[in-house]
Amino acid sequence: MIVKQAELPGIKRVARGKVRDIFEVDEHLLIVATDRLSAFDVVLPDPIPDKGKVLTQLSRFWFDRFREQVSNHVVETDAARFPSSLASSREQLEGRAMLVRKARPLPVECVVRGYLAGSGWNDYRKTGRVCGIELPAGMKQAEKLPEPVFTPSTKATAGHDENITQEQAAVLVGADLAREIREVSLNIYRKAAEYALGRGIIIADTKFEFGVYDGRLMWIDEALTPDSSRFWSVAEYQVGMSPPSFDKQFVRDYLISINWDRTPPAPELPAEVIKGTSDRYREAYRLITGSELA
DSSP states (O other): OOOSSOOOTTOEEEEEOSSEEEEEETTEEEEEEOSOOEETTEEOSSOOTTHHHHHHHHHHHHHHHTTTTSOBOEEEOOGGGSOGGGGGGHHHHTTTEEEEOOOEEOSEEEEEEEEOOHHHHHHHHHHSEETTEEOOTTOOTTOEEEEEEEOOEEOOSSSOOOBOOHHHHHHHHOHHHHHHHHHHHHHHHHHHHHHHHHTTEEEEEEEEEEEEETTEEEEESOOSOTTTEEEEETTTOOTTSOOOBSSTHHHHHHHHHTTOOSOSSOOOOOHHHHHHHHHHHHHHHHHHHSSOOO
16 A cells, blocks of 8 residues: 555644654654655655665664664554554554654754765865765765764754764754764664675665654654665675665656656656656565565
């Protein structure tokens, strides 16, 4: 079942993002990952089959794997166990929804970079640094960094996020919490990257979001998905070029090829681009978890 927009009769929707629809259910939130896809900050007209299921089920995998390192917001992911008020929407929610605790989100996105790619590569070519962090001279595109780096950013309500320093993050959330989110982010990234490498995927970079619940740090939103991370195939990886990825870069490349001006409305996608993107999301899930998408 393709879900472009979640509609839950009698349930209050509190937010609609580019991909997720969020509802209030008793004392919890229900996060529904739809099959919408955005590129260049514009939501495209065509949904990507199973994309929302990949995001939810892969997040569940990582949240569960690292639950001893940091608590997370997940209460329930089995639609059959959701409150009775959601029973009529079970088919729509199955595999793509999470019932979660209401944490207070921190106003900082926690980005960890392990390889020189994307905006980090552009920054390095201009300054020899990534978000102000000095790197060795002569590095090439997609090269592995000597050590993963933590590069926090603001969470923009409109437009693009802006990179900030660790000191600026401390002003926003407090020195102790800023130190904790840095340590937790780097720890999870290192362990996840090592695990994924053994499954044939390089996690080049990723972003985490955290909140505070009952006075404790809590991992929220999504976890190490193709939407929040840059996944490369180990088999196709080469230094000096932008490796093929398991995310929406396939769609971005198509949109660039047709010279779309990146302003709404976005063009419709050809069937082969939709299928190719869906296949990449499912393959990322299969490689990391070792099982087919439910």
